[in-house]
Amino acid sequence: MSLKLTRPPYKGASNAWLTRTLFYEQVQRFPDESPYHPIFSFTGVSGYIDARRTFLALRDPTGYLWAIKYLASWEHFERLLTTSWFESEYQSWLRELKMLLRQESLEIIQEIAQEGTQQSFAAAKYLASAEWEKSLRGRGAPSKAELKGELAQAVKQLTVYDEDAQRMGLTVIQGGKS
Secondary structure: OOOEEOOOEEEOOOOEEOOOEEEEHHHOOOOOOOOOEEEEEEOOOOOEEEEEHHHHHOOOOHHHHHHHHHHHOOOHHHHHOOOOOOOHHHHHHHHHHHHHHHHHHHHHHHHHHHOOOOHHHHHHHHOOOOOOHHHHHHHOOOOHHHHHHHHHHHHHHHHHHHHHHHOOOOOHHHHHHO
């Protein structure tokens, strides 16, 4: 017979934070390990708090609000993050939340673009140029052409410095010694 957890703090008999025991999927994988009845589910199993859905609903990428609301402790949340199975789930939640927040932001930008205000042009330009896609792809390494351009710019700047030094009558000492 398993014991029902009713409210935080969720600690075991030895006063240690419960981790695997809190989640339905983990208890199903290791049924003999827990004397407690789980309260959360990763996949929305009926009768359990859907951890993913509640995390997304709070719209907090730090996880702090979820930790306080559902665990009543940031320390407990940090303990969960030390487990590979929870860290993996949490990273999945963060990726989904990032996309959800980006989608909501794009909706707002679309509304602004249709308002006919001073900001409308900038919002429409942002959408038309698909700037949001660039942030999805990430920057990556610079191309050879970009590197050549940067090198040319650096050489041009050094030439300007050399010309300025000559005009002022300065000379460059080779090797740093006179």
